[in-house]
Structures are given as structure tokens and as C-alpha cells.
Amino acid sequence: MSDDARFEDGEDKPLNLGALDAEDLNVISSLAQDAVFPASEMRWMKGQGRFALLLNRMRWEDEAKTRTAPERVQSVLVFSNVQSVASQGVPKGDADTVLSLLAVSFEETQSPSGHVLLTLAGDGAIRLTVEALDATLKDVTRPYLAPSKLRPTHPD
Structure with a gap:
């Protein structure tokens, strides 16, 4: 029997x-x-005006009350209407670098346009200039037990 969680486990x-x-x-x-x-x-x-990330996100919406460890799930985060992308503190050309997403925010410049800011751990950031905000977050795999068996914590 697999240790991986199933959607059916918690409905x-x-x-x-x-x-x-x-x-x-x-x-x-x-x-x-x-x-x-x-x-x-x-x-x-660029030609489609889309920026996408395949994330291994914590299932913050699930308290894991019936399991002994927290879960992650692969999700796709997609932004449409993207006109340009800029980054800071993100190593170029090192595809093996693992990044950690801390927050996603939107700053309107001239309605409905603005900047989406993806704040990364370690002072990294990705800024998307968008014609209008249009984002989706979609789970694409079944949840799995977090390899570390720990939930990330942040200092107060």
C-alpha cells in the first residue's frame, strides 16, 4: 500500500x-x-502573453488531521495578459535551482494594468507587467506526503 494520500481520503x-x-x-x-x-x-x-509555474505547494487548506504529516500537491499557477517579465535574485541558466514562493501580490499602475510581484525566499523576486490581472491556480496531481514531513514556519 502506498503512503501517498488520495483526494478520496478527505473527500x-x-x-x-x-x-x-x-x-x-x-x-x-x-x-x-x-x-x-x-x-x-x-x-x-511571450507570443501568448502567458507566464506559468509548476509548483509543489503546501496544502494549507488541509489540516492533515487524519495523517501524521502535511501534504504537498503539484499545481500550475498561470498568469495571462503578460507583457513583460523581469527578475531579481533568480539565478540565470541554473535550471536545478529550487526556488520558494513566499507571496504573490498585485500593484495597479493604470487600471486595469499593473505589476504582479512573485516574492521568493532569499530576496528573489519576479515581476510581471500585465495588461490586466488574470491568474489561475489549479492542482494537477494527487496530494502526496511532504518529503520533510514538516510544515514551513515563519518567524513572527
Whole structure:
């Protein structure tokens, strides 16, 4: 028998959320907090105006009351209407670098345009200039026990 959790174990359903304003994006940010991903799992599809990340996110929405360890799940975070992408503190050309997402925020410049800021651990950041905010977070695998068996913590 596998140690991996199943959606049926908690009658959970995979997340499939959208954000069209900053308030919606705050919900996605809280669910994607502490997600980890290799730098090779970022894609900017310039011709389509899309930026996507394949994340291994903590299932913050699940308290793991019937399990002994917290879970992660692979999720795709996609931003549409992207006009440009800039980064700071993200190593170029090192696809094996593992990044940790701390927060996602939106700063409106001239309605409905603005900047999406992906704040990374270690002072890294990715800034997306968007024509209008349009983000989705969708779980694409079944949950699995977090390899560390620990939930990330942050100093107060």
C-alpha cells in the first residue's frame, strides 16, 4: 500500500481558482505560500502573453488531521495578459535551482494594468507587467506526503 494520500481520503477536491483582482489574488497567494519549484519549471510564453509555474505547494487548506504529516500537491499557477517579465535574485541558466514562493501580490499602475510581484525566499523576486490581472491556480496531481514531513514556519 502506498503512503501517498488520495483526494478520496478527505473527500477533498483539487483546487481550481481564478483571480481577476488583488483581493482574489490574496487568496491564491495564501494557498501558494511556501510552494517550491525548480527554476526549470517557469515558462514565459511571450507570443501568448502567458507566464506559468509548476509548483509543489503546501496544502494549507488541509489540516492533515487524519495523517501524521502535511501534504504537498503539484499545481500550475498561470498568469495571462503578460507583457513583460523581469527578475531579481533568480539565478540565470541554473535550471536545478529550487526556488520558494513566499507571496504573490498585485500593484495597479493604470487600471486595469499593473505589476504582479512573485516574492521568493532569499530576496528573489519576479515581476510581471500585465495588461490586466488574470491568474489561475489549479492542482494537477494527487496530494502526496511532504518529503520533510514538516510544515514551513515563519518567524513572527
